[in-house]
Amino acid sequence: MTFEEIKNKAKAEWEALQKGSYIVVGTATCGRAAGALDVIDAFNKELTRQGLKVPIIQVGCLELCYADPLVTISKPDSLRVVYHNVTPEIVPRLVEGYVASDDPCLELALGTLEGEGGETVYIPELPRFEHELRLILGRCGYIDPENISHYVANGGYSGLDKALKMSPEKIIGELKKSGLRGRGGAGFPTYQKWELCRKAKNTPKYVICNADEGDPGAFMDRVVLESDPHQVIEGMIIAGYAIGAEQGYVYIRAEYPLAIERVQIALKQAEELGFLGDNILGSDLEFHIEIAAGAGAFISGEETALIAAVEGRMSTPRPRPPYPPELGLWNKPTLLNNVKTFAYVPLIIGRGGDWFASIGTEGSKGTAVFTLAGKVADSGLAEVPMGTTLRELIYDIGGGITKDKEFKAVQIGGPSGGCLPENLLDIPIDYDSLREAGSMMGSGGMIVMDEDNCMVDAARFFLDFSTKESCGKCTMCRLGTLQMLHMLEDITAGRGKISDIDLLLALAEDVKIGSLCGLGKTAPNPVLTTLRYFRDEYEAHVLEKYCPARVCPELTVYYILPDKCDRACEHCILTCPTEAIKGEKGEVKIIDQEKCSKCGTCLEVCPPEYNAVVKLSPVSLLTSASLSGKRAGK
Amino acid sequence: MITEEQTSQVIAEILSHYRKEGKNLIPLLQEVQTRLGYLPKEALQEIADFLEMSAVEVWGVATFYNQFRFVPLGKYHTVVCMGTACHLAGGRLILEALERELDIKVGETAEDGNFSLERVACIGCCMLAPVIVIKDRIHPKMTPFKVEEALIPYREEGQKESKVKGKKSK
Numbered sequence: 001m002t003f004e005e006i007k008n009k010a011k012a013e014w015e016a017l018q019k020g021s022y023i024v025v026g027t028a029t030c031g032r033a034a035g036a037l038d039v040i041d042a043f044n045k046e047l048t049r050q051g052l053k054v055p056i057i058q059v060g061c062l063e064l065c066y067a068d069p070l071v072t073i074s075k076p077d078s079l080r081v082v083y084h085n086v087t088p089e090i091v092p093r094l095v096e097g098y099v100a101s102d103d104p105c106l107e108l109a110l111g112t113l114e115g116e117g118g119e120t121v122y123i124p125e126l127p128r129f130e131h132e133l134r135l136i137l138g139r140c141g142y143i144d145p146e147n148i149s150h151y152v153a154n155g156g157y158s159g160l161d162k163a164l165k166m167s168p169e170k171i172i173g174e175l176k177k178s179g180l181r182g183r184g185g186a187g188f189p190t191y192q193k194w195e196l197c198r199k200a201k202n203t204p205k206y207v208i209c210n211a212d213e214g215d216p217g218a219f220m221d222r223v224v225l226e227s228d229p230h231q232v233i234e235g236m237i238i239a240g241y242a243i244g245a246e247q248g249y250v251y252i253r254a255e256y257p258l259a260i261e262r263v264q265i266a267l268k269q270a271e272e273l274g275f276l277g278d279n280i281l282g283s284d285l286e287f288h289i290e291i292a293a294g295a296g297a298f299i300s301g302e303e304t305a306l307i308a309a310v311e312g313r314m315s316t317p318r319p320r321p322p323y324p325p326e327l328g329l330w331n332k333p334t335l336l337n338n339v340k341t342f343a344y345v346p347l348i349i350g351r352g353g354d355w356f357a358s359i360g361t362e363g364s365k366g367t368a369v370f371t372l373a374g375k376v377a378d379s380g381l382a383e384v385p386m387g388t389t390l391r392e393l394i395y396d397i398g399g400g401i402t403k404d405k406e407f408k409a410v411q412i413g414g415p416s417g418g419c420l421p422e423n424l425l426d427i428p429i430d431y432d433s434l435r436e437a438g439s440m441m442g443s444g445g446m447i448v449m450d451e452d453n454c455m456v457d458a459a460r461f462f463l464d465f466s467t468k469e470s471c472g473k474c475t476m477c478r479l480g481t482l483q484m485l486h487m488l489e490d491i492t493a494g495r496g497k498i499s500d501i502d503l504l505l506a507l508a509e510d511v512k513i514g515s516l517c518g519l520g521k522t523a524p525n526p527v528l529t530t531l532r533y534f535r536d537e538y539e540a541h542v543l544e545k546y547c548p549a550r551v552c553p554e555l556t557v558y559y560i561l562p563d564k565c566d567r568a569c570e571h572c573i574l575t576c577p578t579e580a581i582k583g584e585k586g587e588v589k590i591i592d593q594e595k596c597s598k599c600g601t602c603l604e605v606c607p608p609e610y611n612a613v614v615k616l617s618p619v620s621l622l623t624s625a626s627l628s629g630k631r632a633g634k
Numbered sequence: 635m636i637t638e639e640q641t642s643q644v645i646a647e648i649l650s651h652y653r654k655e656g657k658n659l660i661p662l663l664q665e666v667q668t669r670l671g672y673l674p675k676e677a678l679q680e681i682a683d684f685l686e687m688s689a690v691e692v693w694g695v696a697t698f699y700n701q702f703r704f705v706p707l708g709k710y711h712t713v714v715c716m717g718t719a720c721h722l723a724g725g726r727l728i729l730e731a732l733e734r735e736l737d738i739k740v741g742e743t744a745e746d747g748n749f750s751l752e753r754v755a756c757i758g759c760c761m762l763a764p765v766i767v768i769k770d771r772i773h774p775k776m777t778p779f780k781v782e783e784a785l786i787p788y789r790e791e792g793q794k795e796s797k798v799k800g801k802k803s804k
Contacts, residue, residue: 373760
């Protein structure tokens with residue numbers, strides 16, 4: 001089949017779907033975790049019970065993860081209504097109301113996908129979409145990732161069709177014009193990598209897609225692969241053509257089984273339609289893609305370590321240069337790009353490099369995809385033009401901080417990134433501004449922290465991660481980070497000395513210099529930025545044995561306020577896992593600090609009308625007479 | 635329990651699908667683990683022989699990656715996410731609660747073979763933090779208190795099954 005024929009067939013299938021009613025359920029990992037599969041079961045049961053035949057389509061992620069599971073009911077000539085936080089219990093109501101008859105059940109809806117000017121929320125007009133520009137997330141949550149026709153009917157593979165009519169040089173020229181920089185975090189100009197690979201003499205050449213999204217708190221690549229995998233495959237095929245490679249690999253981390261499954265299905269379908277294989281779309285271009293499943297090593301995200309992993313070896317990095325475009329997989333020229341980088345390629349080819357370059361800032365073009373998580377109200381994904389400020393992202397798109405708490409910091413770039421404070425929220429998001437502030441773009445994970453998060457503990461957490469994930473090759477990374485971790489553990493446990501702070505700073509520099517790859521070079525960043533912006537918290541831990549956020553267990557105690565305890569209520573006694581709470585019925589409950597494991601269950605279960613359990617720091621407050629001190633907080 | 639003989643049958647069957655290429659080492663280890671639940675020593679040796687590598691090379695790779703384990707997992711393998719979002723939302727407390735409830739430490743399998751416990755860096759469900767995964771099912775927004783509740787159905791199922799087994803052996 002020619003591309004025209006494939007496209008027409010896909011369009012016909014898509015249009016036929018729109019002519020009837022159908023139900024769309026988001027079943028990416030996030031939707032599943034929130035219970036989307038149970039919701040589908042409930043729909044199937046209810047539809048059967050009512051004798052209705054309505055297709056249920058499983059899509060990826062709509063990026064409004066806070067509202068998962070999301071269900072859209074689409075009917076011809078009616079509004080498409082999106083329902084949020086759907087549970088199996090409300091499914092019969094939705095089927096009865098909007099599938100079987102014409103009550104859109106708007107009280108259960110997040111909004112509609114068509115504007116009607118009424119009171120109903122029109123989703124594209126939610127405040128977040130004023131800032132968002134969805135290029136690679138555009139189809140996510142709307143198309144079935146396991147049905148290639150949906151992708152083709154919505155513009156898919158037209159970039160490849162166009163690319164095949166261009167010369168490889170022209171393709172790389174468009175990339176150069178676009179100003180696209182690698183989305184894996186380092187921001188290396190993409191066209192340069194492609195050009196180096198194109199010019200490399202050695203053959204065969206390889207294309208590798210890096211989907212080893214290891215940063216804790218980042219899941220953009222997972223969402224892209226689970227929701228719209230074909231755009232990545234299309235980008236890889238174009239790359240194969242541009243550099244002259246016939247074999248590609250997608251390296252996906254083991255923790256993403258659904259992404260692996262959906263990419264597998266996508267590859268098979270692309271092969272069946274002739275987008276992959278020996279004669280792509282009837283041309284003499286040959287390109288094959290295989291999946292290499294990771295086995296759980298953060299270091300595999302580093303390009304030379306990733307290559308070692310694909311080769312079946314221990315995933316340790318090697319010195320660069322030579323870079324992979326020269327000496328890569330099996331010592332052959334290899335093009336390695338991130339999932340999102342490849343996803344932008346079909347768009348850039350389709351709409352031109354100039355179009356892409358018109359979005360974003362001087363040095364950083366296009367859009368950036370971020371995951372917003374932590375203490376932010378509307379967590380999920382966002383795609384914004386480069387140059388959007390952190391404040392816009394957190395407050396306008398993310399809906400601000402949960403429970404009206406005070407913002408403290410935003411952590412960008414995972415274990416390699418940094419924690420930025422309130423006064424830096426107005427810096428624009430681009431590679432260079434973030435680096436200047438001591439953080440980095442990273443792969444795009446953004447975790448918001450509030451007053452209840454301890455910055456020393458956060459630094460300790462990231463360092464703990466880096467020490468565990470260090471491959472052990474470089475001494476400074478293997479042992480230097482461990483020493484830093486020990487110091488941070490001492491500080492959070494109240495055993496720290498004030499001289500530790502300077503020692504941490506000195507050691508951080510040594511670890512940076514003494515490490516071969518990005519993991520070690522950036523591992524000290526969380527410590528350096530928290531020290532730069534939140535030094536007072538370190539000092540409070542060391543000098544006053546005081547954890548301002550009341551997080552560090554050794555510096556915190558739980559206490560039941562006698563005048564607030566109901567006495568008759570026994571919630572805390574019955575639920576305390578270590579039986580640390582004493583007090584007969586009618587008596588004030590008291591925590592035995594020796595037995596207390598500081599799990600916080602008592603605080604969780606104490607009825608809000610009493611609110612009798614508080615956390616105190618420093619521990620010495622417990623014995624001080626004035627318990628009404630200002631440091632007693634919830 | 636799978637017998638030694640069955641184990642080597644499974645391994646032989648898996649090996650028959652693969653070519654003798656170094657790049658197949660990790661996929662082989664993964665498939666053996668998927669089928670057997672862990673990597674028995676004899677599997678490592680057989681894979682080494684098949685790929686014409688030294689056993690120590692295979693051991694090196696198998697121990698390098700976090701995914702591989704060398705003791706059988708529990709029937710209800712429990713994973714605690716220790717990613718950033720989960721940590722900030724109290725992931726450590728959830729881990730401690732699970733260790734307490736199951737009476738095993740991270741990396742261990744309970745004696746009755748029902749539960750095993752592991753921590754992972756991030757499963758990418760940050761908006762539902764803190765999360766745990768029991769037998770591939772994600773349990774969102776955990777608290778130390780909810781941990782006990784989440785375990786109940788698996789405990790009951792485990793007990794039922796061991797009773798059935800007990801009857802059979804009588």
